[in-house]
Amino acid sequence: MSAPSNISFRNPASSLERDSRDLLLMKSLREGTLDWSYDAEYPLVLSTEGNSTSWCAFMGNQLIGHASLWPRTLKHSSEQKSIPIGLVGNVATDENFRGQGHMRSLIAQLENLAYTQSLCALVLWSDLLEFYQNFGFSSIGREWRLTISRSERPYDTGLRRVDPSSLTDTDLSSMMTLRPRLEWGVERSPREFKALLTIPNSLVFVRRRGAKIVSWMIIGKGADLQAVIHEWGALSPDELIADIQTILSGYLTESLTLLAPGQLHHHWLEPLKQRSSQHSEHAMALAAPIGPKGEQAIKALARSFIWGLDSI
Ligand SMILES: CC(C)(COP(=O)(O)OP(=O)(O)OC[C@H]1O[C@@H](n2cnc3c(N)ncnc32)[C@H](O)[C@@H]1OP(=O)(O)O)[C@@H](O)C(=O)NCCC(=O)NCCS
The missing domain is CATH 3.40.630.30 (Gcn5-related N-acetyltransferase (GNAT))
Structure with a gap:
């Protein structure tokens, strides 16, 4: 019609x-x-x-x-x-x-x-x-959805929730650099990143070595993506998992879903799959x-x- x-x-x-x-x-x-x-x-x-x-x-x-x-x-x-x-x-x-x-x-x-x-x-x-x-x-x-469930032993890697307004332009560009490298991606300026971090209900976590951010993740986005880690960056899959376990140790939630690119390198994907309680591939x-x-x-x-x- x-x-x-x-x-x-x-x-x-x-x-x-x-x-x-x-x-x-x-x-x-x-x-x-x-x-x-x-x-x-x-x-x-x-x-x-x-x-x-x-x-x-x-x-x-x-x-x-x-x-x-x-x-x-x-x-x-x-x-x-x-x-x-x-x-x-x-x-x-x-x-x-x-x-x-x-x-x-x-x-x-x-x-x-x-x-x-x-x-x-x-x-x-x-x-x-x-x-x-x-x-x-x-x-x-393609994207992967990996369920990471709380382990029996408590973790504390030093990952902490931060007020996104405290992140400097240097922090924001190192966060972008820490994301897995992919053939194609959408450009985002530090100014746009800063604005996007004001979205209510977005929990931002970072871990620093000295002043430098070495791991980060964002959970939730307004009414969407609750208990979903939809942006992240880390130096290795082991560190990423330990940081997710740190969040699971400190919060009431039993599990978190990690969204990951379909083309994630197998050096990343295989250990992540091994440590997840469930994983599935989606469009x-x-x-x-x-x-x-x-x-x-x-x-x-x-x-x-x-x-x-x-x-x-
Ligand atoms: C989905 C939505 C935007 C459709 O708007 P609309 O003005 O009613 O759509 P149209 O009348 O232009 O429909 C276009 C065609 O899609 C079909 N269609 C409409 N809603 C559909 C639905 N939910 N699933 C499948 N087909 C649908 C219609 O039958 C029509 O096909 P036709 O031209 O062959 O008869 C409207 O139902 C809506 O606002 N829903 C709530 C919000 C929402 O779900 N938004 C989409 C989120 S991504």
């Missing part, structure tokens, strides 16, 4: 429109109430600064649908190659307007925008595979090619990993 022609697509034009957008997203994408405002979970794409990434469908003055389109750069780790892509999230139609083709139109608008912005693929995270297949999306990439995301370099972008995405803070 195609959407009526009296629909306009644009960025929110006032704080009032941003408030109604956040209310629509909150009602559509969260259960119950939150201890923070919905936009706080998306400090780069739903903030005033990120206004141009927020796309609303209006029927007259009424906001009826929304999707974020966040242009990012996928960068090769050793060669001077990069591919512009668009991350999509915060997708919702007002419940009174569902089933009328509005999201179909909004996604078609996003595809046109992506094309005019020379983005080569759209990427999103959703369980609604069937819905997105309608628009040319398919599963791409990383859904993606659709855009324009003439679309297939090339899909191939690069299949060999990339998009970390938790970047996924919207």
Whole structure:
């Protein structure tokens, strides 16, 4: 069914429109109430600064649908190659307007925008595979989910929870360097990293040797990824496991899930698998090619990993 022609697509034009957008997203994408405002979970794409990434469908003055389109750069780790892509999230139609083709139109608008912005693929995270297949999306990439259960003996490696605002730019760049090296990854500046660390309910842990961070991890992200380590970096799998056991010794939770790239080197993956009580492999995301370099972008995405803070 195609959407009526009296629909306009644009960025929110006032704080009032941003408030109604956040209310629509909150009602559509969260259960119950939150201890923070919905936009706080998306400090780069739903903030005033990120206004141009927020796309609303209006029927007259009424906001009826929304999707974020966040242009990012996928960068090769050793060669001077990069591919512009668009991350999509915060997708919702007002419940009174569902089933009328509005999201179909909004996604078609996003595809046109992506094309005019020379983005080569759209990427999103959703369980609604069937819905997105309608628009040319398919599963791409791989990720591991490893369950690490509390060991009988207590650990204390010195890993501690920190206030993210205490981390310096040097800390943030060494954290990025400590992540496993992959062929392709999404670029992130220290300023963006700092903003993403303000997401409520994100527990940030670091371990230092002298002043230098040698291990770190982030658990949780707003209402998502509870008890999931979705970003991390360490010098060896043994140190990473000991640090996870340190958290398990100090907190009530019995187990944590470690998200890891599908292409993780076997020197890392095998010991992690051995020390996990369960592990499984999953698709990383859904993606659709855009324009003439679309297939090339899909191939690069299949060999990339998009970390938790970047996924919207
Ligand atoms: C999912 C959602 C955005 C769909 O919006 P919508 O405006 O109702 O979608 P449309 O009417 O444009 O539907 C487009 C097509 O997808 C199909 N579709 C709609 N919802 C679907 C679903 N949940 N699963 C599979 N297909 C679906 C429709 O039948 C339609 O197909 P057709 O054109 O062949 O008839 C809306 O139901 C919603 O806001 N849900 C709650 C929030 C949510 O789940 N967002 C997605 C998170 S990633």
